[in-house]
Amino acid sequence: MDFELAEWSSKIEVGLPTIDAQHQQLFDLAATFRGDGDQIRVLKSLAMLTEYVKVHFREEEEMMAACHYPRLAAHRLLHGEFRRMLFDLLENAKRMTLDEIADEVKYLINGWFYNHILVADFDYVPSVKAAAISSPHAADRQDAIRLSADG
Template identity: 85%
Template sequence: MKDFALAEWSTKIEVGLPQIDQQHRQLFELAATFRGNGDQIRILKSLVMLTEYVKVHFREEEELMAACRYPGIEAHRRLHGEFRRMLFDLLEKAKQMTLDEIA
């Protein structure tokens, strides 16, 4: 499997809401499980875990945004939708892909 760079968590990207910052850190940790050599089962499990976590995080983040009347909520929801579709599509395609293709 090819080595690739992943974005790493930084306090510079914190939003100042402990619950959301912790969830964002968790997303980075889940993404980091794709590093290193592994088998297709591990990669698929990582994708499933990330997909499930994204569902929960996006729902909670959007609820918080709505409660605060965040002015950019609709644009942010669209970004969430695009990311969810990309991740779900990748999960479906990953079942027939090699490890290099998944990465």
């Protein structure tokens, strides 16, 4: 699938500070991949990116579950698809040039992930906000609580 590649910008801020900070962190990490540098360092960065994505997706899924987001199952599938692409890259990276790795990371983060935020992540925001307003304790999430405090 072809995506327009884009950098992180306020256009993809969902308005939940923890989530936005994690998204930005992933774009920052992706921006460190370039064709130069040494293979070992690039492979380490790739492992770090993969780990960070895993943590971010888990936290997002816990938040969606806590807020009874109705399309959680479909969202989980998208996360699974992305994790698989990232694991594939991690596995193949040893046989790839640094330019190829950098291109693939760009495709994944500045393409797939950027579009995922715009479409799928923005879709859960109303559920998170509604949960924060109706029962701030049940939705035991920092973001949700902060949102209800902000009105």
